[in-house]
Amino acid sequence: xxxxxxxxxxxxxxxxxxxxxxxxxxxxxxxxxxxxxxxxxxxxxxxxxxxxxxxxxxxxxxxxxxxxxxxxxxxxxxxxxxxxxxxxxxxxxxxxxxxxxxxxxxxxxxxxxxxxxxxxxxxxxxxxxxxxxxxxxxxxxxxxxxxxxxxxxxxxxxxxxxxxxxxxxxxxxxxxxxxxxxxxxxxxxxxxxxxxxxxxxxxxxxxxxxxxxxxxxxx
Amino acid sequence: xxxxxxxxxxxxxxxxxxxxxxxxxxxxxxxxxxxxxxxxxxxxxxxxxxxxxxxxxxxxxxxxxxxxxxxxxxxxxxxxxxxxxxxxxxxxxxxxxxxxxxxxxxxxxxxxxxxxxxxxxxxxxxxxxxxxxxxxxxxxxxxxxxxxxxxxxxxxxxxxxxxxxxxxxxxxxxxxxxxxxxxxxxxxxxxxxxxxxxxxxxxxxxxxxxxxxxxxxxx
DNA sequence: ATTAAAATTTAGACAAATCTAAAAAATACT
DNA sequence: AGTATTTTTTAGATTTGTCTAAATTTTAAT
Ligand SMILES: [Mn+2]
Ligand SMILES: [Mn+2]
Ligand SMILES: [Mn+2]
Ligand SMILES: [Mn+2]
Numbered sequence: 001x002x003x004x005x006x007x008x009x010x011x012x013x014x015x016x017x018x019x020x021x022x023x024x025x026x027x028x029x030x031x032x033x034x035x036x037x038x039x040x041x042x043x044x045x046x047x048x049x050x051x052x053x054x055x056x057x058x059x060x061x062x063x064x065x066x067x068x069x070x071x072x073x074x075x076x077x078x079x080x081x082x083x084x085x086x087x088x089x090x091x092x093x094x095x096x097x098x099x100x101x102x103x104x105x106x107x108x109x110x111x112x113x114x115x116x117x118x119x120x121x122x123x124x125x126x127x128x129x130x131x132x133x134x135x136x137x138x139x140x141x142x143x144x145x146x147x148x149x150x151x152x153x154x155x156x157x158x159x160x161x162x163x164x165x166x167x168x169x170x171x172x173x174x175x176x177x178x179x180x181x182x183x184x185x186x187x188x189x190x191x192x193x194x195x196x197x198x199x200x201x202x203x204x205x206x207x208x209x210x211x212x213x214x215x216x217x218x219x
Numbered sequence: 220x221x222x223x224x225x226x227x228x229x230x231x232x233x234x235x236x237x238x239x240x241x242x243x244x245x246x247x248x249x250x251x252x253x254x255x256x257x258x259x260x261x262x263x264x265x266x267x268x269x270x271x272x273x274x275x276x277x278x279x280x281x282x283x284x285x286x287x288x289x290x291x292x293x294x295x296x297x298x299x300x301x302x303x304x305x306x307x308x309x310x311x312x313x314x315x316x317x318x319x320x321x322x323x324x325x326x327x328x329x330x331x332x333x334x335x336x337x338x339x340x341x342x343x344x345x346x347x348x349x350x351x352x353x354x355x356x357x358x359x360x361x362x363x364x365x366x367x368x369x370x371x372x373x374x375x376x377x378x379x380x381x382x383x384x385x386x387x388x389x390x391x392x393x394x395x396x397x398x399x400x401x402x403x404x405x406x407x408x409x410x411x412x413x414x415x416x417x418x419x420x421x422x423x424x425x426x427x428x429x430x431x432x433x434x435x436x437x438x
Numbered sequence: 439a440t441t442a443a444a445a446t447t448t449a450g451a452c453a454a455a456t457c458t459a460a461a462a463a464a465t466a467c468t
Numbered sequence: 469a470g471t472a473t474t475t476t477t478t479a480g481a482t483t484t485g486t487c488t489a490a491a492t493t494t495t496a497a498t
Contacts, residue, residue, distance in 0.1 A: 077325065
């Protein structure tokens with residue numbers, strides 16, 4: 001299914017609701033519902049007709065095509081699942097979920113998540129006042145040999161970087177220890193451990209200086 | 220704090236990251252990072268300067284003002300909290316959260332919420348194939364006297380309507396029974412019960428035909 | 439059947455965000 | 469210093485979504 005703009009989605013969703021029962025929707029009714037002007041509605045109807053989302057003959061009103069109805073149901077599904085989430089998980093009142101403001105939502109989400117200190121990449125999350133703690137993290141390239149540490153942050157988050165990390169199985173929270181440093185190309189040999197408990201060690205392997213410089217650890 | 224467009228927010232967030240350490244950010248660096256053209260960057264810089272979000276003299280590079288930094292931190296907070304939510308609750312891998320597509324997200328959300336059948340207003344939620352069940356709901360205005368039923372849907376969801384419902388304490392899931400119907404104005408006298416168990420009855424009260432017509436119940 | 443009113447569409451304009459191509463300024467290089 | 473290169477800005481278009489005002493079509497009323 002193609003991708004539609006917020007504006008197009010609004011029109012589609014609203015037509016779906018208005019045409020319930022009635023077989024066509026009028027320009028004025030739609031303009032009224034969307035708090036916009038009839039001329040704007042006509043403009044958009046031409047666009048949606050061109051995209052085959054609705055049937056429309058000038059002066060004759062319009063109704064969604066089957067394709068348009070499919071899109072509408074997808075939009076409605078999204079909308080209602082989010083409303084359910086807001087009410088059920090974030091504890092908004094059922095009559096508030098329509099008009100939740102971004103700031104309010106984020107604060108409730110923060111509360112719901114238990115005020116996490118850092119995101120999945122290890123990046124610190126600012127609190128509601130904008131304060132962001134940066135704990136003492138050191139670059140993996142500068143970690144001393146044989147000093148166990150924990151991967152806590154990955155700076156470069158390009159696809160290429162993340163692909164490499166996944167392949168090497170380096171994840172946030174993993175325990176890591178440098179076994180050797182090579183002067184020639186500044187590559188380092190490291191060993192990962194499953195968890196803090198001394199479970200089965202993995203074999204050691206080497207990573208480039210470039211990769212190491214993008215990984216931060218805490219002791 | 221004012222409201223900014225998605226585009227403005229992208230610029231602000233990216234400048235924040237780029238200026239870490241450096242004291243100014245260059246036009247080309249920003250264009251590169253945003254995959255846009257230098258000319259577009261200059262255009263936006265004029266706009267953000269006008270809004271006092273950054274310091275900028277032509278040809279001299281730019282940096283966020285204190286106000287701009289505040290906005291950036293707010294954006295970063297939102298972004299990272301959502302990433303945390305995606306990873307922790309919706310179980311996306313930590314290296315997937317950057318590029319989650321809408322469809323995927325919604326399906327995971329659906330799963331996480333336990334495939335709810337209807338939203339907080341009682342509106343049915345279509346499944347991932349677009350199927351939407353409409354259970355036999357009857358209009359409260361047409362419910363027989365002394366026949367207990369459950370409020371399952373509210374059609375008109377205007378602020379005015381929701382305000383009235385809240386005042387009358389009529390909520391989705393509430394048990395309701397019509398005690399009398401008045402022919403004169405078609406108003407009805409109803410009584411609510413706390414739950415399905417026969418707990419303490421509330422006193423009965425009357426509602427207008429107009430309100431009743433917007434409420435649907437199931438038996 | 440005319441005329442009046444209402445609904446709808448067209449014409450033309452505007453703001454936001456982007457682009458290409460050309461001009462201007464800053465830097466780098468003999 | 470004088471020229472070449474790079475960086476940045478301006479000028480002018482384009483796309484999307486909106487608007488007002490005027491024209492057109494449909495519907496309602498005499
Ligand atoms: Mn809603
Ligand atoms: Mn992140
Ligand atoms: Mn991200
Ligand atoms: Mn709803």
